[in-house]
Amino acid sequence: MGQKKPLCLLVDDQKDILTLFSLSLASIGIESHLAQSLSEAYIFLERNNYDLCISDLSIRMGGEGREGLDLVEYIKKHFPFMPIIVMTAYGEIPTAVRALQLGAYDFVCKEVMPQQLCDLAQSALKRNLNYQKKLTRLIGESPVIEKLRDDIQRVAHTQAAVFISGESGVGKEVVAQLIHSASNRSEAPFVPLNCGAISGELIESELFGHKKGAFTGAYENKKGLFKEADKGTLFLDEIGDLSYSAQIKLLRAIQERAIRPVGSNKEETVDVRILSASHRNLKALIENNSFRKDLFFRINVIEVRVPPLRERIGDVRLLIDHFLKRLRVKNDQPKLDISEAAIKVLEQYDFPGNVRELENLLEAASVLCRDECIRPDDLRLSPPQERPTPAPNPRLEKNPKKIAPQKINITTNKWNNNSFLEQILTVYASSHLTLPDMMESIYCVLIKMAMEYYANGQRKSADFLELTENSLRYRSKACEEKKLLVGNNVTIANQLRVLFGPFFSPETPTIPIDKIVDELEKRMIKSAIRNHKDDLTKISQQLGISVNSLRYRIERKYKL
Ligand SMILES: Nc1ncnc2c1ncn2[C@@H]1O[C@H](COP(=O)(O)OP(=O)(O)OP(=O)(O)O)[C@@H](O)[C@H]1O
Numbered sequence: 001m002g003q004k005k006p007l008c009l010l011v012d013d014q015k016d017i018l019t020l021f022s023l024s025l026a027s028i029g030i031e032s033h034l035a036q037s038l039s040e041a042y043i044f045l046e047r048n049n050y051d052l053c054i055s056d057l058s059i060r061m062g063g064e065g066r067e068g069l070d071l072v073e074y075i076k077k078h079f080p081f082m083p084i085i086v087m088t089a090y091g092e093i094p095t096a097v098r099a100l101q102l103g104a105y106d107f108v109c110k111e112v113m114p115q116q117l118c119d120l121a122q123s124a125l126k127r128n129l130n131y132q133k134k135l136t137r138l139i140g141e142s143p144v145i146e147k148l149r150d151d152i153q154r155v156a157h158t159q160a161a162v163f164i165s166g167e168s169g170v171g172k173e174v175v176a177q178l179i180h181s182a183s184n185r186s187e188a189p190f191v192p193l194n195c196g197a198i199s200g201e202l203i204e205s206e207l208f209g210h211k212k213g214a215f216t217g218a219y220e221n222k223k224g225l226f227k228e229a230d231k232g233t234l235f236l237d238e239i240g241d242l243s244y245s246a247q248i249k250l251l252r253a254i255q256e257r258a259i260r261p262v263g264s265n266k267e268e269t270v271d272v273r274i275l276s277a278s279h280r281n282l283k284a285l286i287e288n289n290s291f292r293k294d295l296f297f298r299i300n301v302i303e304v305r306v307p308p309l310r311e312r313i314g315d316v317r318l319l320i321d322h323f324l325k326r327l328r329v330k331n332d333q334p335k336l337d338i339s340e341a342a343i344k345v346l347e348q349y350d351f352p353g354n355v356r357e358l359e360n361l362l363e364a365a366s367v368l369c370r371d372e373c374i375r376p377d378d379l380r381l382s383p384p385q386e387r388p389t390p391a392p393n394p395r396l397e398k399n400p401k402k403i404a405p406q407k408i409n410i411t412t413n414k415w416n417n418n419s420f421l422e423q424i425l426t427v428y429a430s431s432h433l434t435l436p437d438m439m440e441s442i443y444c445v446l447i448k449m450a451m452e453y454y455a456n457g458q459r460k461s462a463d464f465l466e467l468t469e470n471s472l473r474y475r476s477k478a479c480e481e482k483k484l485l486v487g488n489n490v491t492i493a494n495q496l497r498v499l500f501g502p503f504f505s506p507e508t509p510t511i512p513i514d515k516i517v518d519e520l521e522k523r524m525i526k527s528a529i530r531n532h533k534d535d536l537t538k539i540s541q542q543l544g545i546s547v548n549s550l551r552y553r554i555e556r557k558y559k560l
Contacts, residue, residue, distance in 0.1 A: 005029055005030065005031045006029070006030050006031070006051040006052060006125050007030075007031050007032070007033065007048065007049065007050050007051050007052075008025055008030050008031065008032045008033070008050060008051065008052040008053065008054060008121065009032070009033050009035060009041060009044055009045065009048075009050045009052070009053045009054070009055075010022055010025075010032045010033065010034050010035065010053075010054050010055075011035045011036075011038065011040075011041045011053065011054070011055035011056060011068075011071065012036070012055070012056040012087070013036055013037065013056065014056075015036065017056075017110070018034040018036065019034075020114060021054065021114060021117060022034055023114075024114035024115070024117065024118050025117075025118060025121060027118070028118050028121070028122060030052070030118075030121060030122075030125075033048060033050075038068070038070070038071055039332070041053075041055065041071060042071075042074070042329045042330075043330075045074075045075070045078075045079070045329075046326065046329060046330050050079070050082055051082065051125060052082065052083050052084075052085070052121060052124055052125055053071075053075055053082060053083070053084045053085070054084070054085045054086075054087065054117070054121065055068055055071055055072070055084065055085075055086055055087065056068060056086075056087045056088075056110065057069065057072075057086045057087060057088045057092065057095055057096065057099055057107070068086065068095075068099075069095065069098060069099060069102065071084075072084055072086065072099050072102045072103065072104050073102050073103075074329070076102060076103035077325075078325065078326075083105035083124035083125070084099075084103070084104045084105055085104070085105055085106050085107065085108060085117070085120055085121065085124060086099045086104045086106075086107045086108075087107070087108055087109070087110045087112075088107055088108075088109060088110060089109070089110055105124045106120055106124070108120060137174075137322075138152075138171065138174055138175070138178060139315065139318050139319050139322045140312055140315035140318060140319070141314070141315065141318065142312040142314045142315045144307040144311055144312050145307075145312055145315060148175065148304070148306060148307070151304045152175060152178050152179050152182060152304070153182060155179055155302050155304060156178075156179050156180075156181075156182035156183040157182075157183065157184070158302070159273055160301040160302050161254070161273070161274045161275070161276070161298060161299045161300070161301045161302070162179060162275050162276075162301070162302045162303070162304055163239075163275075163276050163277065163278075163282075163299050163300040163301075163302070163303045163304070164176055164275065164276070164277040164303075164304050164305075164306060165277070165278070165279075165303055165304070165305050165306070166277070166279065166305060166306030166307070166308070167279050167308050167352075167354055168279040168353065168354065168356070168506075169353045169354035169355055169356030169357055170306040170307070170308055170309065170354045170355060171306055171354075171355050172237070172277040172279075172306050173192060173235065173237060173277070173455070175304060175306055176190075176192070176233075176235040176237075176275045176277065177190055177235075179233070179275060179304075180232070180233040180235075180273075180275070183233070183273070185231060185232050185233055185273060188229075188230070188231035188232030188233075189228060189229055189231075189232040189233075190229075190232055190233050190235065191225050191228050191229035191232065191233070191234050191235065192235040192237060193206065193207070193225055193234070193235065193236055193237065194237045194238055194455055194456045194457055195236055195237065195238045195239050195240075195241045195242045195246075196237075196238040196241035196454070196457035196458075196459055196460055197238075197455075197456045197457045197458045197459070198458075203242065203243065203246040204246065204249055204262055205218070205222060205224065205261075205262045206224065206225060207224055207225050207226055207246075207249070207250065207253070207259070208224045208226055208249070208253065208259040208260060208261050208262065209221070209222045209223045209224025209226075209227055209259070209261040209262070210222045210224070210261050210262035210263050210264075211261055211262065211263035211264045212263075213263065214261075214262045214263025214264075215262065215263070218262075218263065221261075222261075224259065224261060226253060226259045226270045226272055227259070227268070227270060229270075229272045230270050230271055230272060231271050231272075232272065232273070233272070233273045233274075233275055234272045234273070234274055234275070235275045235276070235277070236250075236274065236275070236276040236277075236299075237276070237277050237278075237455060238277070238278055238279075238280075238455070238457060239276040239277065239278050239282075239299065240278035240279075240280035240282055240285055240291060241278075241280075241457070241459070244290070244292070247291065247292045247295050248292070250295065251292065251294060251295045251298060253270075254274060254295075254298050254299070255298070257269060257270060257271070258270065274298075274299060276299045276300075282296055282300070283296075308351070308354055309351040309354045309355055309357075309358065310350050310351055313347055316343070316346055316347050316358065317343060317347070319355060319358055319359075320338060320343060320346065320358070320362065323358065323359050323362045323363075324336055324337070324338060324362065324366075327362060327363060327366045331366055331367070333366060333372050335372045336366055336369075336372045336373075336374075337372060337373050337374070338362075338365075338373065338374040339373055339374065339375045339376070341375065341376050342365075342374050342375050342376045342378070342379060345376045345379060345381060346358065346361075346379065346381075349381055352505060352506045352507070353453075353504070353505050353506060356452075356453070357504075357505065360452075360453075360501055360504065361379055361380075361381070361501070362374070363497070363501075364380070364497055364498040364501035364502075365378040365379050365380075365498075367494040367495065367497065367498050368380075368498050380498075380501070380502050381502075420499070421516075421519060421520060421523065423499055424442075424496070424499060424516075424520060425520065425523060425524065427492055427495045427496060427499070428492070428524075431492060433492075433544070434543065434544025434545065435521065435524060435525075435543040435544055435545055436544070436545065437544070438520075438524070439517045439520065439521055440478070440479070441492060441493070441496070442496065442513070442516070442517055442520070443475050443479070443513065443517065444475075444476075444479035444493075445493050445496040445497060445500070446465060446496075446500060446511065446513050447461065447465065447472060447475055447476050447479065448476075448479070449497060449500060449501075449504055450464050450465055450504070450511075451476070453504045458472060458473065463510070464510055464511060465510070465511055465512075465513040466510050466511070466512045466513060466514065466515075467513060467514070518557075518558075521553070521558075522558045522560070524543065525539070525543065525550070525553055525554065525558065525560065526560060528542050528543055529554075529560065536550060536551065
């Protein structure tokens with residue numbers, strides 16, 4: 001059927017209990033993620049979409065003093081559709097009752113037979129038919145968002161193909177998920193594909209699947225996204241980026257309601273609803289012959305427009321509230337807050353990168369701010385250029401000049417702007433990383449940021465960082481394998497995010513990552529040479545590289 005298994009978050013500090021229950025749940029087709037502490041549970045919740053949570057209540061887990069009840073409260077607030085079953089020890093009924101009052105689905109005594117727990121899990125899932133809808137929320141109360149909600153409801157009940165238009169970062173994928181969740185296909189999968197992220201040769205196999213041996217590297221049969229989305233919804237994001245030949249194949253699949261996997265001579269029928277989106281103007285693409293008109297009419301039976309954030313500035317406050325809640329958990333900053341003055345600055349900003357930009361700005365500011373309170377300075381915003389700078393309100397901000405610090409423009413001031421590079425170097429001042437690891441960490445963080453910014457669009461991310469797609473792929477794989485810094489040294493990664501964050505905006509054409517890294521490496525070597533007065537052995541020890549490779553850098557690469 002291609003339907004995804006329900007996913008459960010199991011939380012308990014006893015490993016054997018986790019293993020026992022996860023095996024039992026697996027036997028009835030429920031997959032589990034196991035968290036052995038509450039802090040781990042919060043991280044899992046942030047990263048995955050769960051259909052159910054089963055958590056021990058009876059202990060303080062992780063030593064951070066958070067009680068199991070907090071988890072119940074948190075889930076109910078953030079994922080109101082997710083049922084929670086709590087486990088208690090005998091004698092802890094009052095706590096269990098409190099959990100029910102907070103919205104838990106039911107409780108069981110920890111000594112239950114696994115079968116009882118399975119029955120309960122199944123009934124919780126069954127009663128909660130909304131389990132596909134859980135995470136997707138459209139925050140906002142402005143008239144344009146209310147209209148968007150109406151549009152979503154209206155189009156959800158037809159089978160027509162919907163094209164979701166809107167600028168980058170406005171929430172087009174959120175809208176696509178909501179259309180799916182409100183439709184009669186909501187119990188089948190919602191399968192998103194970022195068309196810009198897949199190279200021309202692979203797109204056919206990605207969409208339609210392939211047979212083993214169909215081409216070099218096709219070691220297994222592959223199902224393809226059309227089949228995975230059978231009975232459900234296929235969301236083709238950035239459809240304007242599809243190559244012309246892929247457009248022809250897609251058109252055929254939509255018209256015939258059938259696909260043919262690469263290397264197969266048999267057609268297979270599929271029942272898929274197509275939603276698509278692009279921040280590009282498809283009509284303009286048709287004019288210059290890079291998008292097919294016939295495909296346009298097929299995918300654009302109904303158009304839903306998602307308004308830019310500047311048309312719903314009244315919602316900025318609600319969105320801030322929403323993102324801060326997430327950051328409190330994600331960064332483990334329970335008191336994280338924002339000053340009224342900073343909110344005002346945001347309410348007067350244009351947001352060329354829309355909701356995603358707001359989210360990124362807050363994330364960067366949450367790292368920079370002192371005493372867990374985001375102030376205007378922490379936002380590092382330039383004043384809007386198109387309109388007059390709003391008069392500072394002395395009541396809100398003691399030092400109005402500080403409201404909008406100048407950001408360093410990577411293109412006009414160039415990446416070799418002294419103070420910008422020095423700021424990066426200070427990030428590493430007290431780290432014990434080797435030179436290659438330091439440089440690698442910059443690649444890891446910037447590639448991650450670019451992939452987030454371009455919604456996993458590999459080609460766009462590579463272009464933005466002035467890398468080839470191959471090099472981007474190779475480097476991201478290395479980052480994943482090593483879990484280098486991005487995973488392990490959160491502070492360094494966060495500081496880099498803060499420094500580079502402002503450049504992830506439409507104003508910056510590219511970030512020449514290779515050049516930046518070379519310049520930084522050169523400066524580090526120079527400073528080590530100064531420190532150790534040309535003693536190559538000491539310099540190589542400080543930098544964590546061999547004398548030979550140091551020599552190569554000094555004599556050949558940088559000619560120092
Ligand atoms: N109204 C909203 N309420 C809550 N979160 C939102 C809203 N709109 C957008 N977001 C969040 O903003 C980010 C960007 O949204 P999304 O990926 O849906 O935008 P998009 O228009 O598809 O972007 P792109 O054009 O780059 O593909 C996501 O993290 C999403 O959860």
